[in-house]
Amino acid sequence: MxxxxxxxxxxxxxxxxxxxxxxxxxxxxxxxxxxxxxxxxxxxxxxxxxxxxxxxxxxxxxxxxxxTAPAAATRDLFLDxxxxxxxxxxxxxxxxxxxxxxxxxxxxxxxxxxxxxxxxxxxxxxxxxxxxxxxxxxxxxxxxxxxxxxxxxxxxxxxxxxxxxxxxxxxxxxxxxxxxxxxxxxxxxxxxxxxxxxxxxxxxxxxxxxxxxxxxxxxxxxxxxxRSPVRGSYRDFEVVSTPPPSSGGIHIIQILNILEGFDLQAMGHNSAAYLHHLAESMKLAYADRSRFLADPDFVAVPVAELTSKSYAQRQRSLIKPAEATPSADIAPGQVLVDESTDxxxxxxxxxxxxxxxxxxxxxxxxxxxxxxxxxxxxxxxxxxxxxxxxxxANPFGLVEHEANRVEGGKRPLSSMSPTMVFRDGQPWLATGSPGGSLIITAVLQTVLNAMAFDMNVATAAASARVHHQWLPDRLLVEQGISPDTLQLLRQMGHTVDIAERTLGRTQSIMLEKGHFLGATDTRRPGGHVAGY
Structure with a gap:
């Protein structure tokens, strides 16, 4: 397929x-x-x-x-x-x-x-x-x-x-x-x-x-x-994703680690409580992206620390159950370390x-x-x-650190996140998305929908998404989230904006009991599932 x-x-x-x-x-x-x-x-x-x-x-x-950057590229290349x-x-x-x-x-x-x-x-x-x-x-x-x-x-x-x-x-x-x-x-x-x-x-x-x-x-x-992929787990699932110079895999695993400590099913899919905890986890991860992620051949990226369960536990404790933390009050986390739109x-x-x-x-x-x-x-x-x-901020609104400055031969930081989920040791779900800074959260929510809420691949792909990238401090939401839910999120302190464009476009395959189940995201025209 x-x-x-x-x-x-x-x-x-x-x-x-x-x-x-x-x-x-x-x-x-x-x-x-x-x-x-x-x-x-x-x-x-x-x-x-x-x-x-x-x-x-x-x-x-x-x-x-x-x-890669041409050899002649210098750090001030695009400054007037x-x-x-x-x-x-x-x-x-x-x-x-x-x-x-x-x-x-x-x-x-x-x-x-x-x-x-x-x-x-x-x-x-x-x-x-x-x-x-x-x-x-x-x-x-x-x-x-x-x-x-x-x-x-x-x-x-x-x-x-x-x-x-x-x-x-x-x-x-x-x-x-x-x-x-x-x-x-x-x-x-x-x-x-x-x-x-x-x-x-x-x-x-x-x-x-x-x-x-x-x-x-x-x-x-x-x-x-x-390169070796990055690896993590969510409950009984193994997650394998993209390593630096992409930030995608690290932050998908980091957010899953944070959310693993909450009872998401009890909150309810796309409820105010669920979206609040999801958005707060996204903020913490994107703040870390701004400081630690870059080409690993030029910068030491603390992959093991950022994807560890212990670090997630510390970050999880920063989330208030019913109150948004302003992005201005969130800084990149303290990890033990020696000093990539269409x-x-x-x-x-x-x-x-x-x-x-x-x-x-x-x-x-x-x-x-x-x-x-x-x-x-x-x-x-x-x-x-x-x-x-x-x-x-770069063209996608992402604020980045000196680690991702222009240097000849260097690979620019990316958000591309081709990802696979394994169940009982076998490939179960493979997915990915376009969307610049939206890629990470689109892939995250697709795999979460399948793992935490037992959705089939088509529903997991089609369900309304949200996105928060720390800066700017706003929660983007797609059409399809209840107005009452949005009002509750605003009461918690979230600045909620209805997205003018769709948030990502996944192409996914789920492997269930010997069957290939494919889903092309209907958010844009032209997608196709081909199988026999």
């Missing part, structure tokens, strides 16, 4: 399973196909994290293919002459692009854990780009939502707009021959086909034309890494028992909105995920 944000790419993943491939083959094929059919977040020019359960070895591994963050440069310039990791990560996964030849796994994405696809309602909507910014860049305008003007309309036949060419270089030469040779030269030529920082040496030197997620499970949970991104929807001529690909703007000015 494959559950993803777009039908064509999800069906391509399923085709790999039907050919006899495993979950890794399907995940890699889906990832490359999404670069064609889901350009707002599917990508070659971004990065992410792939969490893999390998049934034969009964182990889990995490492939970190997060982008007055010391303020130049947001146009940080978000929408060539300097906003980190060295992409997607190709290296997907190829590494395929080479180490796939069973089919790389060229076979890439062939459907190449055909889709070369032969073209019919523009769907969802794709048309996504292009229209970013049309003004996409038109600023001549190459993006050429790629995503009709020759006579206007974005491609529903039903248009849209071909991407340059992207097909780029994919073919990867199929024929592996990672070297992207990070060296003509593709790399075209990327660097665009960097030089736009005063960017990325060089041939940066591209050639990029490496995807294999993303996409998909989940795969195969008949062999392997499971893949993959989240990747180019950061904003359509990244920097800058396309590289001759490649069909967009540049990311992941450099915006560094602390351009420590103490100031």
């Amino acid at each position: 494959v559950v993803g944000p777009e039908r064509l790419a999800t069906e391509i993943g399923l085709d790999m399973l039907q050919r006899g491939g495993n979950a890794i083959d399907a995940a890699v094929a889906t990832g490359f196909a999404l670069a064609v059919s889901y350009p707002r977040a599917g990508n070659l020019g971004g990065g992410g994290f792939m969490l893999v359960h390998l049934a034969a070895d009964d182990r889990q591994t995490l492939i970190d293919y997060r982008e 002459e007055d010391g303020e963050v130049d947001r146009e440069r940080a978000y929408f310039s060539h300097q906003a692009a980190g060295v992409p990791g997607t190709v290296a990560g997907l190829v590494l996964a395929q080479e180490r854990y796939g069973t089919l030849p790389l060229a076979e796994v890439l062939a459907p994405a190449i055909d889709l780009a070369e032969q073209g696809l019919e523009v769907s309602f969802a794709l048309n909507h996504e292009l229209n939502s970013r049309a003004e910014r996409l038109q600023v860049n001549p190459e993006a305008r050429r790629l995503f707009f009709r020759p006579e003007g206007g974005v491609h309309q529903v039903g248009d036949h849209w071909r991407q021959p340059e992207l097909a060419w780029t994919l073919r270089q990867i199929a024929e030469h592996g990672s070297r086909g992207f990070y060296e040779g003509e593709v790399a030269r075209r990327i660097v030529a665009e960097m030089e034309a736009g005063d960017g920082l990325m060089t041939m040496a940066d591209l050639k030197g990029y490496r995807a890494l294999e 993303t996409t997620h998909y989940t795969v499970a195969d008949r062999f028992g392997n499971v893949v949970s993959n989240t990747y991104t180019i950061n904003f929807s359509f990244g920097s909105h800058i396309a590289v001529p001759g490649t069909g690909m967009l540049l990311n703007n992941e450099m915006a995920d560094f602390a351009a000015s420590p103490g100031q």
